[in-house]
Amino acid sequence: MPFLETAFGKWMMTFTMAMVPVLELRGAIPMGIAAGLPPAAACVTAILGNLLPVPLIMLLARRVMDWLRGTAFFGPRIRWLERRAHLKGRIVRKYRLMGLVILVAIPLPGTGAWTGALVASVLDIRMRNAVPAIFLGLVIAGMLITFLTMGVIRLF
Secondary structure (H helix, E strand, O other): OHHHHHHHHHHHHHHHHHHHHOOOHHHEEEEEEEEOOOOHHHHHHHHHHHHOOOOHHHHHHHHHHHHHOOOOOOHHHHHHHHHHHHHHHHHHHOHHHHHHHHHOOOOOOOOOHHHHHHHHHHHHOOOHHHHHHHHHHHHHHHHHHHHHHHHHHOOO
């Protein structure tokens, strides 16, 4: 029996896919459900997988960006990324933690836990405040994606 056909394999695939930037839980939940996980299990697994890299991103993002900013190749790219984070962070600056929840909860490209962690890091939001806000945003986004996925499945 191949690994991905086992229940643990399906769970690990969903968990790992949720950690990948851009895909995050928006891609992991439909994939987990399509693989045969119950919708609630796919949702919880994707939320946990998507939340796992957040503290690491917040701890290392500033240090890595400061280090790379000094290089000729990465310097302009880091400045572009910071400008983008500041643009995404307008709603977060205005509403603080509720803005961070909204940024993460909207299941569109360019939003999610990775972007939320980067914005929180750039805006110097403390981790003890940012992680619960990002978690709440992930729960909202996870429920939305699960309901949308189940609605699409029922159509076919």
